[in-house]
Amino acid sequence: MAKKPLRIGLIGYGFMGRAHSNAFRKVSNFFASDHEPVLQAVCARNEEKVKEFAANWGYQSIETDWRKLIARDDIDVIDIAVPNNLHCEMAIAAAKAGKMILCEKPLAMDPKEAVKMVAAVEKAKVANMVWYNYRRCPAVTLAKQLIDEGRLGRIFHYRAKFLQDWTINPELPQGGAGLWRLDAKAAGSGVTGDLLAHCIDTSLWLNGGISSVSAVTETFIKERKHNLSGKVEKVVIDDACAFLARFNNGSLATFESTRYARGHKALYTFEINGENASISWDLHDLHRLQYFDHRDQGVVRGWRNIHVSDSDHPYMKNWWVPGLQIGYEHSFVHQVADFLKSLDTGKPAKPDFKDGLATDYVVDAVLKSAQSGKWLKVKQVK
Amino acid sequence: MAKKPLRIGLIGYGFMGRAHSNAFRKVSNFFASDHEPVLQAVCARNEEKVKEFAANWGYQSIETDWRKLIARDDIDVIDIAVPNNLHCEMAIAAAKAGKMILCEKPLAMDPKEAVKMVAAVEKAKVANMVWYNYRRCPAVTLAKQLIDEGRLGRIFHYRAKFLQDWTINPELPQGGAGLWRLDAKAAGSGVTGDLLAHCIDTSLWLNGGISSVSAVTETFIKERKHNLSGKVEKVVIDDACAFLARFNNGSLATFESTRYARGHKALYTFEINGENASISWDLHDLHRLQYFDHRDQGVVRGWRNIHVSDSDHPYMKNWWVPGLQIGYEHSFVHQVADFLKSLDTGKPAKPDFKDGLATDYVVDAVLKSAQSGKWLKVKQVK
Amino acid sequence: MAKKPLRIGLIGYGFMGRAHSNAFRKVSNFFASDHEPVLQAVCARNEEKVKEFAANWGYQSIETDWRKLIARDDIDVIDIAVPNNLHCEMAIAAAKAGKMILCEKPLAMDPKEAVKMVAAVEKAKVANMVWYNYRRCPAVTLAKQLIDEGRLGRIFHYRAKFLQDWTINPELPQGGAGLWRLDAKAAGSGVTGDLLAHCIDTSLWLNGGISSVSAVTETFIKERKHNLSGKVEKVVIDDACAFLARFNNGSLATFESTRYARGHKALYTFEINGENASISWDLHDLHRLQYFDHRDQGVVRGWRNIHVSDSDHPYMKNWWVPGLQIGYEHSFVHQVADFLKSLDTGKPAKPDFKDGLATDYVVDAVLKSAQSGKWLKVKQVK
């Protein structure tokens, strides 16, 4: 039976553009669906580079103006993989044009934008999803299953951190291609929107809503050369952010993120402690989950180091054989697979724009708490 | 050459009384000194039990009234290993009697008490030390050496936690022998004074003073049977505490402690990230230090898992041979060895009461911040 | 510039057929080359299933007779991904037809076959390679670099093992689709040719030739139902094999493989100890390399846990960003990338059939030593 083509129009060809393209290309080889992504078009301002990207990945056409892309009849999905400051306008335009939307995270520059985006997709009734890909690492999905089965019991603690070390060098400039994440105008915030947003999204999924936060941020290197102006400019983004939180379920939490933790390239870790069991995970070894179950007999009780590669583990029966690990890129493939399944079944895929808004509310409270030095309540998505 | 006896008068025979006694008995077999501890007397109210303890450990005499112990001429050192609410009175009396004092941590119930204790030992000019024993785990001492040598460069981050899980069962009572740590009257606070005090002491030693904190505490089980009254009473202590901090050197920190982290028996960990190198440590494997040095050549750069058991590692030449680990109790032996050395050399041993006061100032600010929900400045020891 | 198509004719659609197909499809998105694989045809006896496989992976045509595939003019490369007993005949026919050949491991059922296959490709002067894919895990390639740079100094020890646990259940049958590895007629041997062959290939690459071996094998489950006959038949293959070895460079080695090591799904590990440095690796965490360098300063000497995900690590600049791991399948992509590069440059890719023969010589000596109970010399490839 012929599959229904899902014609993709990708905006952006950076790191995320590559990760998405790879996922679109691979998913149908590994996951059954009635739908199949077709690499219809890719769009970016630099015509030469976008042509090269299209040739490399097999996109059938290019655009240099995203409005034209959105206007095309032969596009089903707009995939937004550009700096944060462009998400809102593009997403709203795409929704108005009746396109399905996949949007990179964080959803928006602030909750105000995000609220508009949610309204736009709800009004247009278009499928929408945010690329919080770490939910789809099989070990993380397994954690979700274990929690949903009630294995942990009452939750006491949640802790997450996302540690990197790539901006310690003060000679590193800010702004422009590849470095827009250091430019507040393009990124909105620093590690809070970039890294903590991941931690927050996962935590909301695993542990429910966050009610209040107390945060601190720091910018260790005060000035950097700006690639767009060519001048040394004040660094506006947060280099590091840590916050305390209370969840709606009564558990306490600590969150931390930085790009100044020497020795950690992308150490996203979380741990959740329940009365009966605990779980922890680490992006540096993403194919493993640590699980402790107090109900195990005392003398042989210990943290179980689970190699998440068996056919009964989430997503894994579609890949290789037990013991053979998958990597980072597969989380994107899984997200696309789940999106295709949502089209097959009519049951929306998550996280959607509303989930993205929920994370943006936390990010916003965190940044404002850091400014004010006060505990702040977090606005909840209705 | 005959060694000078150092006649010990121990007050208390609980867990810490045993750990100290073992240290006094062992130190001279392994560490050279002009001084040698002599187990002169042990004191506790229960005569039968204190006799049994004395017989087991070889104490030459007993007392059941600590004031009598302090009054004895044949005692050089008073070792205070009793609940926190007794430290102040005993220490001041001992100082007045001209005794050297070793005092369990935290130094006092609050800074007000601690200030008096510092004044008393300074006035009496008696040697004094607080049993923050983790400084003397060889791996922790090695961390201090590496930091003092400047290997880390500018410090960006400090994070510490002390996680336990022994009070999750709501049937566990509070108060009385073995459980006084759950009784606010005896302990002053819960995990903050018990566990975080260790984390704070180490951090002040390794990373300098803490300037301000924002904290949160929680008591998960609201009521427990009290062993002294026999009734179900409100639990006053903090079951968990987390705080954000800024150090005087500009680094950011997160601290967390709980007795509700399923799967962790005594997981004291710290990590410190500098511009050039990072260090981390874990009490569950206390004989190891993790060290990352960015100056290592790129392709072979990684966290070094150091088995701290070589003769050039702190304290280790006095023990066995490389590869053979020591354990928890040795940190106490090392503390006594360093105290003996301080008597040999006349150079005071650390941490002394002033250091204990510094930690109490942080503990106090943390508890008050948790109550007020505000960032608070930490008082500094002059 | 248009790339030269490299038209692939794949024989077999099992586990390896999938792994190869994925590699052919992905390689050009990530690795630059003048050549580009084209999925021209796939061949297998079951027409329905091979059509389904072709549709899933995008093969342009199918064959059900491998001789017809080899006879086709529009095929440049024959990729042999079928049970071991078919390798020899197919490879020789492909060579005669002037096709390049990629052949699954082990190269042949025995050295006699392998010698013929080497002769055939040498006579036909066709490019040839054996799918010992683990050489292309970046951490393993990095190990090779470090050894080639002379960092280890004189080598004293090599140890390797490949532990699995999937055949412990005595109800598991032998033979037929998916289980041909348990059937001596199809596989030649059990773990020796399947798993130890990988260990041996890596060791010859990293540590040079093996001169002599003393081996032991065991078949723990003596009889199993045979899927082809439907009857309970004697199990002929080796369930486990261990051997001692001397390398030509004077180092001692131990090798072990089994499918009866409960708790290990695919634990391929090797370690090599040199006078100055040591290296170890583990397939269960294939993106890491452990490295110990005795020349590091004593107090901070320890095994370095290298997360092989930086741009200066082998192959890694073509993937994502530091800290983001790749998985099992990427070793096949790298092998294809290197094969394409060999076509670009004219410098043959390795391991070729001669290397495959070298491993088969060791396998043969191991199996014969296990039968005779004697140390045996290993025949060397000239």
Add this chain to the structure above:
Amino acid sequence: MAKKPLRIGLIGYGFMGRAHSNAFRKVSNFFASDHEPVLQAVCARNEEKVKEFAANWGYQSIETDWRKLIARDDIDVIDIAVPNNLHCEMAIAAAKAGKMILCEKPLAMDPKEAVKMVAAVEKAKVANMVWYNYRRCPAVTLAKQLIDEGRLGRIFHYRAKFLQDWTINPELPQGGAGLWRLDAKAAGSGVTGDLLAHCIDTSLWLNGGISSVSAVTETFIKERKHNLSGKVEKVVIDDACAFLARFNNGSLATFESTRYARGHKALYTFEINGENASISWDLHDLHRLQYFDHRDQGVVRGWRNIHVSDSDHPYMKNWWVPGLQIGYEHSFVHQVADFLKSLDTGKPAKPDFKDGLATDYVVDAVLKSAQSGKWLKVKQVK
């Protein structure tokens, strides 16, 4: 109630003399018994040094002639902690004098000596024990318990290794104080009797008798200066030894030991794979046991990292509190505790001289197999 004194006469004051003395001194503080070791006398030829040792450890008297020590009426136990070539004569003399005997491992230079020693203690009916201390690491004792409970089911594999790196430097001399283990005349063999003897003893205890072996040995540094002669002499001992083995229970085994494995100080590891469960242990982290149980539910199955520090773990209720680790020296304390218990109960402690002989039979077969290049049967103790 007064305890019965157990008057110790120690011969030797080296590394083992210290380890034993520490155990004798500590045991009664931590383990209840009707008996109590008394440090009655220590004996060694160098009077000055033995006096110093006696003063340091509290031995009440000294001897410089071991025959005089054995002749003394006030000695109950002779503890032999001298080089291997002296064990036999001393033990037989002690037995004749009716003394209980604790003897360092390996029991003898060869089985011939060991047989005589067994005969001597059996004739004299004196308590006897060999210091294979690693049986008493709590994690190893726990392994024994789990195996005895039948948790592993049929055993398929045993593997052990003991890796060191302290003799790689060719300038290191052989022979004399501290280096007698490199001198074949004093030690009998190299790593085989020193390190593999430990591995063998543990394996016989955990997995039953070894039936046959095939071994290889190597001496990497052929000549070293000899401390006794002052000349460069041929090195006779084995620097490394590896062997394959079959156990009586049908399981296969690999054993390896070396002093040339860069990066490993004292890495004694063993692993045992059964049909239902597996266990592994590592001396570098001796307070942990790894346990895998296939009967755990599939999705949460993994190696359990057990921190062996709970009160229901072997020996641990006598020490501190959960999470606080003990170290190397405690294995000796436990051995003495068990010896005292054997005196309390009349049930002999293990391993006794017969067990020591069993290990010597394996050592002997290993060394002879390495010489002959043949599989050899191992003599069994009746």
